[in-house]
Amino acid sequence: MSEAYDEDPHEGGCLCGEIRYRLKRRPTDVGHCHCSMCQRSSGALFVTWATVPLTEFELLQGDPATYRSSPNAKRLHCGDCGTQLFFHVDEERRIDVTVATLDEPDRVEAVRNIWVDTRRAAAKGFDRDLPDYVDEGPEPDGP
Numbered sequence: 001m002s003e004a005y006d007e008d009p010h011e012g013g014c015l016c017g018e019i020r021y022r023l024k025r026r027p028t029d030v031g032h033c034h035c036s037m038c039q040r041s042s043g044a045l046f047v048t049w050a051t052v053p054l055t056e057f058e059l060l061q062g063d064p065a066t067y068r069s070s071p072n073a074k075r076l077h078c079g080d081c082g083t084q085l086f087f088h089v090d091e092e093r094r095i096d097v098t099v100a101t102l103d104e105p106d107r108v109e110a111v112r113n114i115w116v117d118t119r120r121a122a123a124k125g126f127d128r129d130l131p132d133y134v135d136e137g138p139e140p141d142g143p
Contacts, residue, residue: 011060012102014078014085019062021085023097027052029140030099030108034123035115037069042084042098045123049087049096050108057095111140 010027013020027050038047064086065079076086087096099105113119117134 008107010102010104010107012085012097014062014081014083014101016078016081016083018080019064019078019083019085020060021097022058022060023050023052023102024056024058027097027108028111030110031112031114031137032110032126033114034117034119036118038115039118039120041067041069041075045120046113046126047084048099048110050099050102051094051096053094055093057097112137 008026010023010025011020012023029051030048031051032046032048034046039045041047062078064076066074066076068074072091073087073089075084076088077084083101084098085101086098099108099110102108114136115134
């Protein structure tokens with residue numbers, strides 16, 4: 001049985017519907033990641049991630065496949081359709097969720113660009129009103 005959620009939960013899933021998840025509330029830490037690993041793993045210029053505490057994340061259905069993209073972090077995706085869903089650094093109490101896999105991705109808004117040293121030229125004019133960081137930058141003020 002699921003626990004009670006606040007008034008703004010978010011659900012999402014992969015392209016084929018095999019994997020479903022829920023965020024217990026609207027994420028406030030949302031950033032466009034321009035690192036070369038995100039570019040390679042997604043085939044896109046950048047990936048927009050919503051970071052939430054693990055206590056606010058619930059896997060509802062399915063069993064994501066895991067790819068260890070670095071010695072201390074893994075990327076989780078659907079083993080059937082290949083949708084990249086989550087990123088988790090070992091020992092951290094938070095998880096990153098790809099915003100495009102949310103059922104209603106327009107309900108969240110990016111607050112920064114991260115890992116901009118490897119930003120592609122085609123993405124340089126995108127969201128220039130947001131602060132840029134050569135790393136993850138400081139965590140935004142949460143709720």
